[in-house]
Amino acid sequence: MLLERIYDEDLAQASYFIGCQATGEALVVDARRDVAEYLELARRHGMRIVAATETHIHADYLSGTRELAATTGAQIYVSGEGGQHWQYGFEANRLRHGDTITIGNITVEARHTPGHTPEHLVLLVTDGAFSSAPGYALTGDFVFAGDLGRPDLLDEAAGGADTRFEGARQLFASLRDEFLSLDDHIQVFPAHGSGSACGKALGALPSTTVGYERLNAWWATYLRDGDEQGFVDELLDGQPDAHAYFGRMKRENRDGPQLLGSLPPIVQMANDDLARRLEADEVIFVDTRDQHAVHAGTVVRSLNVPGLAKAASYGAWVYDPETETRPLVLLAPDQGFAQAMRDHLVRVGVDHVAGYTTDLDGLPTTVPAVVPPAELEGVDVAMLLDVRNRTEHTAGHIPGSEQLSGGRVLWHLDQLPDDGTIATYCQSGVRNSVTASALRRAGYDVVELEGSYAGWSTWKHSQPIATSA
Structure with missing residues (x-):
C-alpha cells in the first residue's frame, strides 16, 4: 500500500493519496481544488485515480473532489450522514456509517464522527495485503495531533445559532464511542496542522496514534472521568476567530465548487494598457510584496497579498468573489510566480486573474500612511x-x-x-x-x-x- 500526505502550508491543510500497488488503483482524500499534484503523483507511481472522497464539508478551502473526478473519471464518495441540512448538493456515492470503498487490496471504512460538523466521517484504512484490521485513520477535522476540531464554526461562519454546544457534546460522544474504541497502534492522519483556524492548539506533527492521544491529549482526562461539561467548557474556551470567507466555502463545498478545467497560462500585461484599465476601474491590482516594500510606494487602491506563503488565506480576506466581479492583476517577478499565485487563490474560490506585470513603471502610485x-x-x-x-x-x-x-x-x-x-x-x-x-x-x-x-x-x-x- 502507498499512503502519501500532500500538505499545503498556506492553509495548513493535508490531503492524502492512497494507492494499491498490486492493481495500480488510487484514492484521493480531501483534495484541494488545484489538482495537478495528485495527477503527478499518480503518473509517478504508475497509478490511476479511481476514487475521490472527503471527510466532511470543508469551511477553510474549496474541495477538489469534483475537479479530480471530472479530470480522471474517478468515482465520488461523500458523507450521507448528518441529516437533510448537511447533504451534498451534487451527484455522488453516499457513505454512511460502516460503508466501505475498495481500492485493490485496500479497504476504506467510513465511521460517522459528528461534532466538528454533523456529517463528519473518519476513514479507517485496512491494507488487506498485510492485515485484516485497520492500521490507519484519516480523521479529517475530528482529531488532530494534540487537539480536536472546533465545534463552533457553524455558528461563526455558517449562520448557526448556538450549535457549538451540541457540537461539543457530539465530539465528546464521538471520542468515547468511536475514536477510543480503536486500537492504540492505529496511526492517525488529520486534515490540518499547526496554523489552521480549524482548532485552537493544533500540533505541527504530521501524524499521531490513537494510543498517544489517549494517554496525552488535553481531552483524555475528561473522557476518563466522564466529565462532559468540563470537556465542553474547555473545548469552547479560547477558540480563534473564524475567517468570514469560511461561510462561502461551506456553501460552495456543499453545493459543489465550480469546475476549473484546464486553465490558460497567465499572460504579462503591458503597463500602459494596465494603467488605462486601472484608471477605468476595470481591474484590481494585487501588490504581492511585503509591507516594507508596499510602504515605500504601491499602486493606488491596490490590495496587498504578500507572497505565496499565505496567498490563499490573505486573498480571501481582501477579495470576495460573491460581491466583486473585476479580475485581479498580479505584481509578479515572472509567469511562474503568477501561475503559482493563481493556484493558491483558486483554493479559496478567487478564480479571476486577468494577468500580471513585473513592475510599477507608468502605473498610478501612492505612499500609504x-x-x-x-x-x-x-x-x-x-x-x-x-x-x-x-x-x-x-x-x-x-x-x-x-x-x-x-x-x-x-x-x-x-x-x-x-x-x-x-x-x-x-x-x-x-x-x-x-x-x-x-x-x-x-x-x-x-x-x-x-x-x-x-x-x-x-x-x-x-x-x-x-x-x-
Whole structure:
C-alpha cells in the first residue's frame, strides 16, 4: 500500500493519496481544488485515480473532489450522514456509517464522527495485503495531533445559532464511542496542522496514534472521568476567530465548487494598457510584496497579498468573489510566480486573474500612511483597530483599541466609523498591511502603526518610568 500526505502550508491543510500497488488503483482524500499534484503523483507511481472522497464539508478551502473526478473519471464518495441540512448538493456515492470503498487490496471504512460538523466521517484504512484490521485513520477535522476540531464554526461562519454546544457534546460522544474504541497502534492522519483556524492548539506533527492521544491529549482526562461539561467548557474556551470567507466555502463545498478545467497560462500585461484599465476601474491590482516594500510606494487602491506563503488565506480576506466581479492583476517577478499565485487563490474560490506585470513603471502610485509608535497619540483617529485574533487582543493590546480580526473586517464594516481616520495594527505588520489595503480600497482613511503591536511594545518599554518628586 502507498499512503502519501500532500500538505499545503498556506492553509495548513493535508490531503492524502492512497494507492494499491498490486492493481495500480488510487484514492484521493480531501483534495484541494488545484489538482495537478495528485495527477503527478499518480503518473509517478504508475497509478490511476479511481476514487475521490472527503471527510466532511470543508469551511477553510474549496474541495477538489469534483475537479479530480471530472479530470480522471474517478468515482465520488461523500458523507450521507448528518441529516437533510448537511447533504451534498451534487451527484455522488453516499457513505454512511460502516460503508466501505475498495481500492485493490485496500479497504476504506467510513465511521460517522459528528461534532466538528454533523456529517463528519473518519476513514479507517485496512491494507488487506498485510492485515485484516485497520492500521490507519484519516480523521479529517475530528482529531488532530494534540487537539480536536472546533465545534463552533457553524455558528461563526455558517449562520448557526448556538450549535457549538451540541457540537461539543457530539465530539465528546464521538471520542468515547468511536475514536477510543480503536486500537492504540492505529496511526492517525488529520486534515490540518499547526496554523489552521480549524482548532485552537493544533500540533505541527504530521501524524499521531490513537494510543498517544489517549494517554496525552488535553481531552483524555475528561473522557476518563466522564466529565462532559468540563470537556465542553474547555473545548469552547479560547477558540480563534473564524475567517468570514469560511461561510462561502461551506456553501460552495456543499453545493459543489465550480469546475476549473484546464486553465490558460497567465499572460504579462503591458503597463500602459494596465494603467488605462486601472484608471477605468476595470481591474484590481494585487501588490504581492511585503509591507516594507508596499510602504515605500504601491499602486493606488491596490490590495496587498504578500507572497505565496499565505496567498490563499490573505486573498480571501481582501477579495470576495460573491460581491466583486473585476479580475485581479498580479505584481509578479515572472509567469511562474503568477501561475503559482493563481493556484493558491483558486483554493479559496478567487478564480479571476486577468494577468500580471513585473513592475510599477507608468502605473498610478501612492505612499500609504504609516505612523511611528512615538507619534500615535498625536494622531486624531476615529478608531484604533487591532486586526489580530481576539485571543491575541485579550493577551495584550494597545489601550483604547478595538478588536476585529483581519479575516472578518470587510464583512463587518458596520463596526467601523463612518468617517475619520482609522489607525490599524496587528502583531508584526503583515496582517495589518493586508487589512489596511482592503480598507483603503473600500474608501476608508487608514494609517498603519509602524511595527504594529510588537513595535509599539518595544517603544513603550523603552520609555522612562515617571517618578514622583
